[in-house]
Amino acid sequence: xxxxxxxxxxxxxLKGRHVLVTAGPTREPIDPVRAITNHSSGRQGYAIAEVLAxxxxxxxxxxxxxALPAPPGCTRIDVETAREMLAACESAxxxxxxICVAAVADWRVRxxxxxxxxxxxxxxxxxxxxxxxxxxxxxxxxxxxRPSLVIGFAAETGDVVREATAKRARKGCxxxxxxxxxxxxxxxxxxxxxxxxxxxxxxxxxxxLDKHAVARRLVARMVEWFASRKGQRI
Amino acid sequence: xxxxxxxxxxxxxLKGRHVLVTAGPTREPIDPVRAITNHSSGRQGYAIAEVLAxxxxxxxxxxxxxALPAPPGCTRIDVETAREMLAACESAxxxxxxICVAAVADWRVRxxxxxxxxxxxxxxxxxxxxxxxxxxxxxxxxxxxRPSLVIGFAAETGDVVREATAKRARKGCxxxxxxxxxxxxxxxxxxxxxxxxxxxxxxxxxxxLDKHAVARRLVARMVEWFASRKGQRI
Numbered sequence: 231x232x233x234x235x236x237x238x239x240x241x242x243x244l245k246g247r248h249v250l251v252t253a254g255p256t257r258e259p260i261d262p263v264r265a266i267t268n269h270s271s272g273r274q275g276y277a278i279a280e281v282l283a284x285x286x287x288x289x290x291x292x293x294x295x296x297a298l299p300a301p302p303g304c305t306r307i308d309v310e311t312a313r314e315m316l317a318a319c320e321s322a323x324x325x326x327x328x329i330c331v332a333a334v335a336d337w338r339v340r341x342x343x344x345x346x347x348x349x350x351x352x353x354x355x356x357x358x359x360x361x362x363x364x365x366x367x368x369x370x371x372x373x374x375x376r377p378s379l380v381i382g383f384a385a386e387t388g389d390v391v392r393e394a395t396a397k398r399a400r401k402g403c404x405x406x407x408x409x410x411x412x413x414x415x416x417x418x419x420x421x422x423x424x425x426x427x428x429x430x431x432x433x434x435x436x437x438x439l440d441k442h443a444v445a446r447r448l449v450a451r452m453v454e455w456f457a458s459r460k461g462q463r464i
Numbered sequence: 465x466x467x468x469x470x471x472x473x474x475x476x477x478l479k480g481r482h483v484l485v486t487a488g489p490t491r492e493p494i495d496p497v498r499a500i501t502n503h504s505s506g507r508q509g510y511a512i513a514e515v516l517a518x519x520x521x522x523x524x525x526x527x528x529x530x531a532l533p534a535p536p537g538c539t540r541i542d543v544e545t546a547r548e549m550l551a552a553c554e555s556a557x558x559x560x561x562x563i564c565v566a567a568v569a570d571w572r573v574r575x576x577x578x579x580x581x582x583x584x585x586x587x588x589x590x591x592x593x594x595x596x597x598x599x600x601x602x603x604x605x606x607x608x609x610r611p612s613l614v615i616g617f618a619a620e621t622g623d624v625v626r627e628a629t630a631k632r633a634r635k636g637c638x639x640x641x642x643x644x645x646x647x648x649x650x651x652x653x654x655x656x657x658x659x660x661x662x663x664x665x666x667x668x669x670x671x672x673l674d675k676h677a678v679a680r681r682l683v684a685r686m687v688e689w690f691a692s693r694k695g696q697r698i
Contacts, residue, residue: 262645263567263619266494267501297531333497336583337590345621346645349570355594356571362589385497387579411496411580 242286243453249287250325250377251279251304252332252366254294256312260358261343268333269411272296274383274423275331277445279304285449290322294332312338312363319366320373327379327452330367330403338363371402379455380404381448385411394428405429407448427451476520477687483521484559484611485513485538486566486600488528490546494592495577502567503645506530508617508657509565511679513538519683524556528566545572546597553600554607561613561686564601564637572597605636613689614638615682619645628662639663641682661685 253275255268276298279291283303291304292315300306307322309315312334319328337360347356367382380403386393387410394408406428424438427448436447487509489502510532513525517537525540526549534540541556543549546568553562571594581590601616614637620627621644628642640662658672661682670681 260500262621263502264569265501265503267499268497269499335498336581346619347570349596355596357594358592360589360591362583385580387496 244282244449244456245286247287247326247456248290248324249282250290250292250319250322250328250370251275251282252292252315252319252328252330252334253279254296254298255333256294256315256335256363257310258312258335258338258363259310259342260339261345261347263346266335266337266339266358268335270294270296270333272298273421274441274444275329276301277441278329278331278448281442281445281449285453290325292318292322292332311335312366316364316366316369319370323370323373323375323377325377326456327381328370328377329381329383329448330370331383332366333385334366335363337361365401367403368401378459379452381452382406384408387411391426391428391433394426395433398428478516478683478690479520481521481560481690482524482558483516484524484526484553484556484562484604485509485516486526486549486553486562486564486568487513488530488532489567490528490549490569490597491544492546492569492572492597493544493576494573495579495581497580500569500571500573500592502569504528504530504567506532507655508675508678509563510535511675512563512565512682515676515679515683519687521560524559526552526556526566545569546600547572550598550600550603553604557604557607557609557611559611560690561615562604562611563615563617563682564604565617566600567619568600569597571595599635601637602635612693613686615686616640618642621646625660625662625667628660629667632662 254272255270257265257267259265272293279289280301283289283301289304291306293306293308307318309318315334340359340361371380382401382403384394384397384406386408390408390410394406398406408426408428409423422438422440423444425436425444427434488506489504491499491501493499506527513523514535517523517535523538525538527540527542541552543552574593574595605614616635616637618628618631618640620642624642624644628640632640642660642662643657656672656674657678659670659678661668
């Protein structure tokens with residue numbers, strides 16, 4: 231139904247919409263040479279940003295460190311840490327939609343060292359005390375300038391749908407796009423992705439697609455969502 | 465003197481030599497989505513591997529995760545962790561020279577989790593207990609199949625030359641190529657590099673050069689070193 235829905239649509243169905251996309255990992259410093267990071271090539275988020283721009287949206291792409299070129303037509307803001315990512319997102323508001331694809335580090339090191347920690351043969355290795363990072367998805371979903379549509383991505387292992395459904399409720403977002411990143415799956419860095427989309431109506435299982443196809447299908451779903459709300463906007 | 469020395473040399477002065485190069489960061493898993501890693505684009509190591517291959521050497525490039533294509537003429541072996549990197553290096557021996565450019569994680573997490581660590585609002589963040597990784601440079605420098613020339617790279621902050629000189633002695637390698645990675649310098653990921661080369665005669669300060677020029681100068685110095693030892697090889 232979604233795929234057919236876009237056939238009759240205008241070429242730039244998101245013209246006039248501003249969409250915020252986060253992508254890539256964040257990098258939380260331990261010292262000047264070491265960091266805690268997340269697996270994320272940024273590919274899925276960049277593909278979504280690119281398709282949104284093709285659909286006519288004004289796109290702000292807040293990106294952690296990746297090796298990817300900025301997608302055509304997007305404004306990219308480069309950040310390193312979760313706190314920098316949140317600040318960049320808040321600065322980008324207001325937006326009609328926010329899609330949080332970035333693999334944000336849940337924790338940072340409590341006291342990052344300004345100089346390189348030395349490995350001493352006679353000393354035991356350091357212990358890293360972590361503290362919680364801000365939750366970007368939950369913050370945007372509860373924001374006074376909350377975008378009308380807030381979409382989160384969830385990289386899960388184990389019972390993916392159950393975890394993602396709980397995450398949707400906890401974060402206060404509208405949709406969760408969940409994927410399984412158990413060892414043995416090739417989502418990270420790979421070209422393909424199998425996702426489940428969870429909204430207030432339940433769970434939609436999508437087939438394995440390449441990341442651009444996931445992006446096109448997600449953007450088509452967004453177009454449909456905005457179209458169905460015409461006249462309802464505040 | 466080094467630059468002039470290569471003028472009269474044959475086109476492939478390292479023909480018949482096997483050189484092992486490590487490059488890039490290593491990535492030490494915390495769980496399936498998180499890891500401790502080092503800043504390293506892999507550019508300097510890849511540039512050295514490329515110039516060595518141009519100089520006729522057979523090059524084995526053992527590389528942590530980077531976004532770079534394999535340099536022409538090199539055999540690249542992809543690894544993630546320090547232990548995998550060491551195993552790949554030992555398998556590649558014997559070699560005439562080893563150049564350890566990789567930013568190897570000194571520590572790994574003692575017990576990596578097979579499932580994603582959950583962020584619980586009611587629980588405190590985890591504490592990561594680290595343990596020492598094998599020292600690849602020191603292991604190669606003390607190896608029963610020790611390459612004739614073992615070169616290490618040192619990313620330091622503070623008193624770079626003093627730290628690097630101590631490191632050379634501690635590791636048992638022949639040369640240390642040291643650079644300053646203090647916050648504010650742009651060595652990591654950048655195109656340029658200012659290094660000091662420390663050997664048994666002391667410290668040679670090189671000007672800031674692009675990473676390919678550093679590679680050419682280092683390879684020229686290796687060619688000179690091998691030439692000066694002709695007839696001395698065991």
